[in-house]
Amino acid sequence: MASYITSNYDPWSTWVNLSTTTSAISTNYTWTTWNTQTYTTASSTSDTVWISWSAGSPEQEYHQQPTQWRQQNVVEDRREKAELKAKNLLLDLIGKEQLKIYSETGRLFVKGKKFDYIIPKIGFIKRLEKDKIVDLCVSLGNKYSFPETDNVIAMKLLIEDEEDKMLDLANEQGSRPRPQKLQLAACM
């Protein structure tokens, strides 16, 4: 052990394989050499060394992402949790079997007193008439702040008990001939 601390042995110089004297070696120079000569001493900073060393580590990359990217992940995570909660409430209303169909199709069939409807998670409510389908635009106010299934629940309750109010509020966005076979949807 004593040989390592004699004044004739310079571990730094040996490690970086340089012929320079001890006095010429600075910490920065050592970092640069370790970094496979990618950077000159002048341009090598603590940051560049760190980035080079940590490149490829997913965890490090995550922490190096812009704050906005991380915030977006948090928002998406919250939306997923909210959607799950909304589906749990819908489960109480339509049961396990129909919730499974809803989860697969994203559509709920609802019977009103005047018409039948299909409420999709995304898009216009479809009013099913004898020979045509009418697109209706009606939703929770500021609906994008709610999980999609909350909107489906609200429309279901409105149609079943207050169909006329829903029809008064809704704006018709167009219609098309009713196909012989309708798309699969969860129903009660």
Next chain:
Amino acid sequence: MGELRILDNTGDTKVIWDKNNSDEVEAAEEQFETLIDKGFTAYKVKKDGKKGRKITSFDQDAGKIIMIPKIVGG
């Protein structure tokens, strides 16, 4: 036990009450009325779901009440 399910950006917020506990009933009723004043619509649904019915005053015997924020035409 009764429950208010208030739709919001987290999915919903639940307020429960035991009808034998007057403090809980009072708190739930107060919440109900505050939301109605804000333009929410309340639907009483049976525990097993099925069809809801609109109510305008708090029903402490209701199994479940779903509170829906204002609905608009697009």
